[in-house]
Amino acid sequence: MSTSSLSVLIAFFIFLLAAVITRPIAKATQVPHPILLILTGLLLHSTQELVPLPLGALTTKEFAHDIILMVLLPTLVFETAYNMDISKLNANRLPIFVLALPGVLISTFIVALLVALLTPLDVSLALLLGAILSATDPSAVISAFRQLGAPKDLIMLIEGESLFNDATAITLTKILVAVFTIGGTLGSALLYGCHLFLLTLIGGIASGWILARILLRLWKKMPDDPFLEISLSLLLAFGSYLFAEEILNASGIVATTTAGLTLAMNVPLPISRNSQQYLNHFWSYLSFIATASVFLIVGLWMDLSLIWENAGISLVVLIILWVSRALIAYLLLPQVGRIQRQDKAIPIEYQHLVFVGGMRGAVTMALAMGLVTLLGDETLLSIAINVVFFSTLIQGLLIKPLTSHLCLREQDINDNIATAEITLSALRQGRQALEPLLRTELSTRQAPKTLSDRIEPLIKQQEKQLHHWFSAEVGPIGLWNRLMLRCSSVEIGYLYQLFDQGLISATVYEELKNSLDEQMEAIRHEYTRPGFSLLPREMSSLLHKIHTFIYKQPHRLVEQEYEMALARMISCNSVLSELKLWAEEEQIPNAVAESVEKIWQGWLTSSEEKIRVLESQHPDIAKKVQSKLLENYLLTAEYEQLEQYTRQYLLSEDDAEKIKAALKSQIK
Template sequence: MEAMHPVPQLVAVIFVLLLVALSVNLLARRSGLPYTVLLVLVGIGISFVSDTVPALANMESALSISPDLILFVFLPTLIFESSYNLDTALLRRNSLQILALAIPGLLLSTGLIGVIIWQALDIGLVASLLLGAILSATDPVAVIALFRQVGAPGRLSTLIEGESLFNDATALVVSKILLGILAVGTISGSQLAGGVVDFFILFAGGLAFGVALGYVCGLFIGWLDSNPVFEISLTIAAAYLAFLIAEEVLHISGVMATLGAGLLLGSWGRLRISSSVQISLEHFWDVLSFVSNALLFLLLGMQVDLLELARSWDLILWVVLAMLVSRAIVIFVLLPLFDRLPGVKPVGFGYRFIMFWGGLRGAIALAIVLSLTDYPFKDLFVALVTGAVLFTLLVQGLTIKPVLSLLGLDKASLADRLALFERDLEAHQLAIERLPALQKGGMFSSRIAHRFNLKSRQAISKAKRKIKRFRQRELGHDEELNLFFLRALSEEKSHYQEMFNAGHISETSMRRLLLVLDHQIDTLKYGNGIEDINGHSHYEFIEHWLFRLLGDHTPLQPLVERLRISHINRYYEVVWGHFQGSRHVLNSLEQLAQLESTPRDIVDQVLERFRHWNNLASDKLHRLNHDFPELARLMQVRLGKRIVLLAEIDTTREQAQLGTLAKGAAEQIEVSLQRELKALRGLPIPDLDDDPAKLLRRVPLFGHLTETELNQIAAQCEAMTLEKHDQLVQQGNRSDRLYIVSRGIIKLQSKTESGEQHLSTLIAGDSFGESALMGELRTPDTSMVAQTPTRLYTLSRNNLNQLMAQNPAMASRLKRSDARQRQIHGITEENRKGTERPEGSDEA
């Protein structure tokens, strides 16, 4: 038989190994053993029998593990998948402890392992420290996979996975620095100082570059029209380009770069990924991570030389001992020191023990040791590291599950356990509701339907008994209140996601709503109960400090005004979203309570809190609708347009499925509709009529001027911005200005002996002060007060007189117009007085 060419042989080997990995995965599910540990054992088995089976020997020789294969093929996938799916809220809450373990913890572990090996074995101090750095990087793949099976606490998973992600980068950077010192042959103070500087440049530089690349990738994803191919491909490019550019071009940490890109896209960028693509994206990275882990651990097992390990067993024991001692000191001595800092939630003994025993070693350690080219101790180091990795996988990996069970950490949370009971209850209630519809369809035995109805009722009774026992044994009033409140907040969060997917709220507003909601959820989970927070800071407060600081008479004034309108606009949308979300929860809570698993007093307590929040949002909306009616109108118009577009999209999809509309035509129509819907997402800044020349045209005094003359006068107008309740003109103070309202409401009022009298209201386009502008000098008996945040333009008599002196023709027209206006006002005033009657006069 003719031998296969190298490339086909390599492809064949890869997919044979993938089939082996799938078989091992099935075995792991049935046996309950850690999947990665079984992969290593199978790999060792393949290596052990390869000498007697030619096909296995060819497989082993065709694909050998190498540092480049680990670093540039497997590692970007594994790091990106982990960081993308990491709970960023838990990561942020535990960031101090994670960084403490990843940086000072790894440095301490490096020193401890190095000193122990230096004293026990005939190896130099720097070389021993290098081995310590290699063995200090943890690999949580096997442990996290087990945690997901047994439902271990989320905080424990985040601590272990977060430490591993960050200390991988630390180990690689420290190893590079120690290799540089070994090349020189001596240690000096300048080298140590330079090493510290290099460490922070590599570490922080890699993270910053990864975050920047992830941000750019997120921007591109947000501009795409729900295209799964482009969006998924961009995440692949972000993962690998971050690593490659950081390592090969910028010479900073590729691990930190990929980590930063994954964290940013998994948190900030997740909203920008289309809802229809998110599930596909998660499945894709799950498959890619599975393939990478499967091949990596199989190859690891296949590279194990059992004879070499047997010859070095005594040295491996010293290495394992040093590794365990250093890990224990880091977890049980260093970590509690950081737990004492203010604002840090301590890590309990059970969590610390699992973090100690679950600190397995894996791919990073092998990649570093295999990359030691032309190094005298390389063969010895490869054997020692391989032995240490095998010990952690086979001994610690196989015993981690019993240890979890012994410490009681394999139990699901109270919320998850209650949800499982209620799932059975709700499922069988739904089955009872649907059985009659099945009978109405005909040809279905009523006896069989009755039997299933009876079984479902028995299951409901059984679920109710379980819930009752669970409540009596596990739940107090406060715990049950928190659980029901968390469920209500989750319902609100789900509704916000639906509103965002439908385009009813913008990305910025969605982030602000989730920020408040996540804070409430965190307070319930980790704080002291429900916190009544107002996350929608009122716009007047920000305007008062920010916009007044910038002022009306600065070159930035047009930008400030646009920022002001933008801020009010976003605030309006957030309040509207909160109103809709709280109202949805109020309507949904009764259905949740009908599961008969939550006491009525708890339901009423949560309902009362959401009614309070809904009333607050309603009051704010009424006030905003009064202050900014143009925003309310625009909001309603855009909402109506989105509803129509969504209906057209749904109809197009239904016709395509039924075959009444060609698939290609349906896709083109939907792309066009989606583009229109995307343009209507959220609430953009309204185009307000803020041209002073147009406003002047509406003033009767200037009605007969030319466009050139109007533009000349408009150039002399000054913009003003008033806060709510600001006084523009005080009664009794003379004014020589014309005021034209651009937006907002101004109230004209007068104080008399009988009290304050409301005279009239000025809205957008109205003006006041024409007579004073043209020279009438009298003490006004009127004050002007802003009823809403208001923008207006003013024209002073001095500026107008200068223009009139330069243009006599314009001055003549203005004087004639002023005389006509005075005559009209005079006739109107006489008519008004003529219609007034003395008190007590008879009606005609």
């Protein structure tokens, strides 16, 4: 093994060890993990003379730049995009857009203008500095928010901004470098810059979306294999980046972001539940390693002599950055941002935390290192390192006490009720599981009876609390809303069960879940509920003709409509049964229960009517769909039994795969 390869391997080992050691310390001390990682990196840098460690590869600007921009950043961006809550993202799309596009541009030019006026840097360097400092890294903030139970809308606002403004800042920096390299008049430079920005953005979006759709099709066709599926997701994350950057000369980060979001929009993915869990754990782990590596590299690059040398300029830049962030948070955002489609501005508490949450991190470091290679000047890099360090340190330490002071824990009564309902459901399930044991020999030993006696008061306590909320705090309208949300949530659960059993396809599940999500968002945030159609994206006659002309497969649309109607018939029946049980057990007022029941009964009737119409008009297609779904259901049940034998070590994985193939060929 060469010296450089060994150096990289040892550096990775040291980084992993540092991440593992600092994580429990961060939890114990309540200090944000990124801050501890930066300080650890600084310690490693400071002790190099006393204890020389083979970290030389990571102190090389070109290598560190490539590692951050081409390995660590795509990992972080893809994982964030893939795990994004699409319904929350959609609900907060306007304020996120404001922060990620106009916000980045405004921040860049404000910082550039003030830096050019107040520091020795010229206009071109000031613009580049403004661009690289516009990308935010909220790792410490998001971690603190989740620990404190901050509102989900606020978390989405900060996380969504970071996801999209990284792409904007990287693209903007590339364009500024290209414009300064070419030169020319101001007008031609602006025109060229805008043209390049659009091409870069569109190319990145198109390549990411196309590659993600190809992967989804591959997953649908290929046999279930977690190793292959995880490997393909890796190829998508890094392949989309390289394809956009190297072949299309577009934005690789935009491509990776789009690829991750495309997968998020298609959850559940067309892979098995076990494979999805493996995939989620794999990317969470990679994200942890990438985050730790980024902040350790920041600390490793901290040179105390450079910090003091550029301390004056860095302090001025940091203050300018805060001024720019304040203008965006307190002036721009309230004018156009609307949380959850409500007719009110973003709360002032959110604005405070958007201001404090604008820390700098990985993207700023990577771009600054890249500029050193291009410009041959380390001034921007030293300023960037100082800003990243002090913004993470100061704002990271402020975020928890500020969030606690503003009392921004999720206090919505509907969320409290939902938690109580889920707890009550779990307790009742536990009581039901104990009932058979009370009729066995174990009952004579008092253990089941003791547990049962312990559960009963807890059930009564939850029932009493719910009754109080429903009668005293929520009122009839609030109770109706709560019951609608509960029924919608339960129906999504039943639909997922149908999907998991192989009775409906992933496409049908996604379509129906999206429609139910829209219903729930409308109820939560008090805007007009959209009409629920059995085929939510049902095409107009013109689009239907175009689709038929292109694909020559009109029967596919009929199959999908029939499958959706069948799924809704089953899920609506299940919800109506649950609703009847709740009304009896929880003494829900008749008027409220009947009103909600009428809605689901209407959807059930529509589903049954749709099934009758399709069976009379397309009997062959209906029979084909029924046969296919029942075959899938049977195979899923058989596969689950084989997987159980495999988990119990009664059957090897190879033998299980052979039996699966044989069963599939026999049934098909």
